Amino acid sequence: MTDVATSPHSRDWATEFDHTKDDYAAAAPEIWDELRSSCPVAHSDAHGGVWLPTRHADVSAVANDTDRFSSEGVIVNVWKPAGIAPVGYAPPITSDPPFHADARRILLPAFAPKQVARWEDATRATCNELIDEILESEPGPEDPVDAATRYAQHIPVRVIAEMLGLPREDGDRFRTFIHRILEKPGQQHATDPEDTLVHYLSTVIAARRREPARDDLIGFLLDAELEGEPLTDEHIFGSIALLLIAGIDTTWSAIGSSLWHLALHPEHRDRLRNDPDVEPFAIEELLRFYAPVTMARIVAEGVDDAEVGGCPVKSRDWVLLPFPAANRDPEAFERADEFVIDRQRNRHLAFGLGIHRCLGSNLARMELRVAVTEWLRRIPDFELADPDPSSVRWSTGQVRGPRELPVKILRTAVPDEEARQ
């Protein structure tokens, strides 16, 4: 605890952290490193009380113990879901065994690698449209271009909207809905009841039930069966809500963090552009180092023997699972605090672990790879507009990434017509 007490931070991170505050978001990797060596399982009274393990072994143990740690709640909030296990409000992410496996199996085929490959060309086209728009505005060497708001944030929105069969132009509304849920959980917003995710999706599902069947993800869900029965409206609503929430903000964050890293590291830009063999390793190292997602669990109702890293925890306590903190644990990774672009042993947990492994990981990985490589192909050299890396604002809550990323474009490359066809 002494390291924490003598640190220059304004809070005692071991007892006063709040993952929804800017100070935590700005310095999260340093906070995790500090806690791992001083107080590896932190606890805060924020949000009604929450535990924060930072060691790989402890995060893994909780993720794999689905008997004691329920997914009934996955976003830490003063309002704690109760009595809705094993289904939860957004199956399968909020589901526990035995219900979980069937709910997950419904969705898995749509996100297997060969299905995801269907969307790669559309993703590449989206990336190039966005880069065209940026370059057509002819930014001078001193004009900052926001790579987060003009590039990264649009890519997953457009891809997931297309997969769901929803209009692309609704993307900005999805982001607003998601921001309300993820970044400031529990806060009341003065919103028009018609401008909510519930209303939006209820309207879409009702309309789609009246229309002829279509070959997209919503069509797939309307057609799916669970134990011989069609899915309930609540199940369909929850699944679509999950795909929007889990598919958009997370991927935007990973793309933004990766571009932030590359803006600061010309040697890594060159390596990625010039050494095709390094690409798969570099993408996984970006995922390890900048894993955007922290999950959460609730200690299951009636469990009286649960512990996290040796700390006894009580039934109904919240536990955060910071996968990015686990990814930087020196007990699990050699040179854990270094970005090793060709890392050969990389069992990172960016997509979680166990039965809740990110359902969309193949999609997210494809989007990240295409977004990074297309940007570098067209814009080989760029740097942060403000050379101080701390000038970039990182999102708060359980998904971490840069929300503004002003860069200066130092060099552009002529589009390779062959590669775009």
Added chain:
Amino acid sequence: MKVTVDGELCQGHGRCYGLAPDLFDSDDEGYAVVLCPGGEVPAGSEGHAQLAADNCPEFAITIEV
């Protein structure tokens, strides 16, 4: 060299068939399947087998030499 995937441990991260498509493939749900008959790794692919084992987040891949 022989390679096996523990189907109880595999959660479909897809790291093995991403890194070693000569040895592993995905089933319709994204879980890993070993392509080589009997798990016998062909000569020259030992490095790929090791890479797949070293990158599985679930420690689901075992190599016997």
